[in-house]
Amino acid sequence: MKIKFSMIFCVLLIFCTFGTLFAQAANPNLVKNGDFSRAAREWPNWPNDWNITWKGGDGYEPVKTEKEKFCGYAENTFSFTLVQNITGLAAGSYTLSADFRLNPDSVAEDIVMNVYSGATLLKSRSVRAELFAAAKETDVRFDLTGIQVKSPAARIEFAGTNIKKTIFIDNVVFSKDR
Numbered sequence: 001m002k003i004k005f006s007m008i009f010c011v012l013l014i015f016c017t018f019g020t021l022f023a024q025a026a027n028p029n030l031v032k033n034g035d036f037s038r039a040a041r042e043w044p045n046w047p048n049d050w051n052i053t054w055k056g057g058d059g060y061e062p063v064k065t066e067k068e069k070f071c072g073y074a075e076n077t078f079s080f081t082l083v084q085n086i087t088g089l090a091a092g093s094y095t096l097s098a099d100f101r102l103n104p105d106s107v108a109e110d111i112v113m114n115v116y117s118g119a120t121l122l123k124s125r126s127v128r129a130e131l132f133a134a135a136k137e138t139d140v141r142f143d144l145t146g147i148q149v150k151s152p153a154a155r156i157e158f159a160g161t162n163i164k165k166t167i168f169i170d171n172v173v174f175s176k177d178r
Contacts, residue, residue, distance in 0.1 A: 027175045030086050031156070034098075034172035039065040054080040069101075069170040072163055082158040086174060089154055093177040094147040096156055099139040100131050101168040108132075109162035113144045115174075116155040123147045139170065145177075 032049035039045040044061040046052050047070060054063050056078035063072045063080050072080055096115055102108075111128045114121060125144045134140045147154075156174055160167055 027178060029173045029175055030089070031084060031172045031174045034174075035068060036065050036070050036170060037068045049084060051083045052080065053083075054078060066168075069168045070158075072160055072167045073165065075164065077162050077164055079161045079163065080159070082169065083155060084172075085153060085155050087153045089149050089152050090176065091150050092148075094149050094154070094174060095177055096144040096147060096172075096174050097141060098158065098172045099141050099168075099170045100127060101139050101170075102131060102136050103166040104136045105165045106136070106167060107162075107164040108160060108167065110160070111163075111167065112157075112159045112161075113142065114157040114159065115144065115147045115149075116157065117149060117151045117153070122149065122154070139168075141171075 033047055036047045038048040040048055044063075045065045046061075046063070047065045050070075052063050054061065056062070056076060057074035058076050062074035062078040063070070063082075065071065070082055072078065094115070096113055098113065100111065108128055110126055111131060112124060112126050114124045116122060123144055123146070125142065127142045130142070131140055154174075156172070158169055
């Protein structure tokens with residue numbers, strides 16, 4: 001009886017392990033440098049593989065890579081967009097996820113996650129209200145689910161409007177739903 005139980009346990013363990021590995025391989029993260037671990041140069045140390053636009057701030061770039069996170073910081077109001085184009089997509093449903101963090105003195109008019117196909121907005125989510133209601137100086141994960149992609153390319157975007165002080169974004173994932 002013990003041998004049968006041990007064999008059954010081993011077989012189940014093997015199947016569960018391979019199932020987990022195959023499930024992870026089936027839905028890889030399609031974002032390049034979603035953890036912001038690679039920056040282009042010392043200053044401005046914008047993250048590799050991302051396009052950034054900004055306006056306002058304190059007279060210098062208010063956006064950068066800091067401690068392997070995307071960081072926006074200025075004493076004066078600034079706005080930014082953080083964009084990455086993703087190609088080679090199969091038609092289907094996708095999810096965009098990211099961690100956000102604010103400091104206790106952070107202020108923002110809006111913080112939005114967007115996914116586009118060409119000029120067409122596929123799906124959008126403002127995370128401002130939920131983020132400001134969450135604990136400060138703590139990563140808060142947000143998901144934008146059920147994004148219906150029909151073309152082989154999409155553009156993911158994070159937009160911050162009229163921000164003062166600090167915002168962090170990290171661990172960006174864009175993956176095909178199962």
